[in-house]
Amino acid sequence: MKQKVTAVFDIGKTNKKFFLFDEAYQQVHKEYIKFDEISDEDGYPTEDLASLQKWLKQVFNRILATEAYEIKAINFSTYGASFVHLDENGNPLTPLYNYTKQIDQHIIDGFLEKYGPREEFLNTTGCADLSLLNSGLQLYWIKHGKPEIYKNIKYSLHLPQYLSYVFIGIPLSEYTSIGCHTGLWNYEIKDYYDWVYEEGIHKILPPIVSTETSVNMNYNGKRIKIGVGIHDSSAALLSYVRSVKKKFVLVSTGTWSIAFNPFDDDAISKDLEDKEAINYMRINGKPVKATRLFLGNEYKIQVQKLDKHFDVSEDYHRSIKFDYDTYFEIIKDFQHYFKWESITDPDMPSETKIPFDEFEHAYHQLMTELVLLQIKSIKKVIGDDEIKRLYVDGGFSDNEVYIKLLSHYFRDKKLRTTDSSLGSALGAAIAISDSKLNSKFLKNNYSLKKHVPFIVK
Structure with a gap:
């Protein structure tokens, strides 16, 4: 059958x-x-x-x-x-x-x-x-x-x-x-x-x-x-809106990292110079406050440079696991070393410097700087809302260094990741169905994972 x-x-x-x-x-x-x-x-x-x-x-x-x-x-x-x-x-x-x-x-x-x-x-x-x-x-x-x-x-x-x-x-x-x-x-x-x-x-x-x-x-x-059809970011948001009852921010990562706050009644930014503040629309026509960051694009550019600098294969970065000691060595006397090509940030230097002997160390530095940008983006979309839950989906939900750092910097929030490949696809399927979603939907269908901040030594 x-x-x-x-x-x-x-x-x-x-x-x-x-x-x-x-x-x-x-x-x-x-x-x-x-x-x-x-x-x-x-x-x-x-x-x-x-x-x-x-x-x-x-x-x-x-x-x-x-x-x-x-x-x-x-x-x-x-x-x-x-x-x-x-x-x-x-x-x-x-x-x-x-x-x-x-x-x-x-x-x-x-x-x-x-x-x-x-x-x-x-x-x-x-x-x-x-x-x-x-x-x-x-x-x-x-x-x-x-x-x-x-x-x-x-x-x-x-x-x-x-x-x-x-x-x-x-x-x-x-x-x-x-x-x-x-x-x-x-x-x-x-x-x-x-x-x-x-x-x-x-x-x-x-x-x-x-x-x-x-x-x-x-x-x-x-x-x-x-x-x-449905816009992919709105599709990714749909499953969360229908199954999560408490306030949350969804960070949908990929070429663009988009942070969504569907609970802000004053969703439209008043800052004329803030080109990263944008709006999306839920399927019911309600505006969704969002901020964007060209995270995946910049990551790709910088990793390619690191591959060349350290003469490693183009897939080597996928094997890097979070290392506590390397991270704390970086932040002990923290400096910004990467000049972004597709992101503008006042903290970035005039040119990239790589004062490291190993790819792993440079990679942790890169991810720390990118996550600091991500934190700014998330805090901006939260605003004054009392939001205690963060969901991360998309490509970076599988990046251990990114998730460990995000969990560390948002120790006051419950961080969850969901399967990186399913967000917008499942949302599109749900959009044309008559099904109602329950609170266990993300766990059963999105491989929901809880993340606990690492212990500071």
């Missing part, structure tokens, strides 16, 4: 994953792939959208044909700040522009001149960073910088909804993607910001539906419930 499962495509910037979950949300199958980036028309690296779409269909059709599983539902979780622009035939018009791509300053200046002041924009959209990380600005940039392309756009879909479109052929929008630091949404009136209507951009944005919406359709002869 075939096992009934829910399928989820969980698409990160690096790894593209496919999961099958049984009716108790236990993982029964997983596979993943990486694609080499391609270049957009300006030579900037970007997602290979054609290869991604081909892989989606190949994997799904193969699993559908197997005798082992009966797919009852499928949903999609992807990174945000990314639009796919479709022509009238439903074909992508442009590359999937990388959100790290720089755009001309005169475009940003023109936007602020028309729709500023910046303070008002920040206070209503929860989005201080005017760049392509703000996907609404991408639409403005294309309209005014690439008018020949813009006039041929029938619909612009956020990436999660594009993956759903690949299967259902219906263009839709949903709240978590719209509310993810896009600059499109006015949290005060719960509608698109005025500039969206004044620019006529609302005409290329599909109808908005609930994140829990699904379409029942016949796909290759099988009756399947197909979801509309």
Whole structure:
């Protein structure tokens, strides 16, 4: 007898994953792939959208044909700040522009001149960073910088909804993607910001539906419930919000480390210069206070430099365990030695210095400095809230040095980690289900682990 499962495509910037979950949300199958980036028309690296779409269909059709599983539902979780622009035939018009791509300053200046002041924009959209990380600005940039392309756009879909479109052929929008630091949404009136209507951009944005919406359709002869997709960070948060009754902060780590506080009633930052304060949206439309840190990106850059400096293999850092004596040797006369390339911090030196003889020592120094940045980010999102619980998921939940240090510096809080690979995927599965989650859900489904601070000698 075939096992009934829910399928989820969980698409990160690096790894593209496919999961099958049984009716108790236990993982029964997983596979993943990486694609080499391609270049957009300006030579900037970007997602290979054609290869991604081909892989989606190949994997799904193969699993559908197997005798082992009966797919009852499928949903999609992807990174945000990314639009796919479709022509009238439903074909992508442009590359999937990388959100790290720089755009001309005169475009940003023109936007602020028309729709500023910046303070008002920040206070209503929860989005201080005017760049392509703000996907609404991408639409403005294309309209005014690439008018020949813009006039041929029938619909612009956020990436999660594009993956759903690949299967259902219906263009839709949903709240978590719209509310993810896009600059499109006015949290005060719960509608698109005025500039969206004044620019006529609302005409290329599909109808908005609930994140829990699904379409029942016949796909290759099988009756399947197909979801509309969800932004990965909002998906990662969903399981915690539904199963944890006490206040908490979730630190979702990866290329970006995002700290979420879903319990702050004053969620939108008033600091114009704080580009790391952003907002997300829960599936019920409520804003979520968040801070971001380019943790995984900076970690990758610095570890590659350490690999070269100490002439070790590129995977060597994965073997490093926390060493108490090494850490206390570092903090005895602590100094900052690393100059960040993708993070700005007033404490960093003008250039990197590595006054260590061993990789392990330099690595502990690197992780200490990165965790100090992480602590600032978490404290900022906690604010004045009485929050005693921290959950960490994503790639750094498996990093022993990171977790030991975080637990040490937050000795007054209960620190828990969950399985690094499941957060957003399980959230996407839950989003299209009718199940209620109990307090043991994280323990049973996310390999929840408790962490106790190490004893200071």
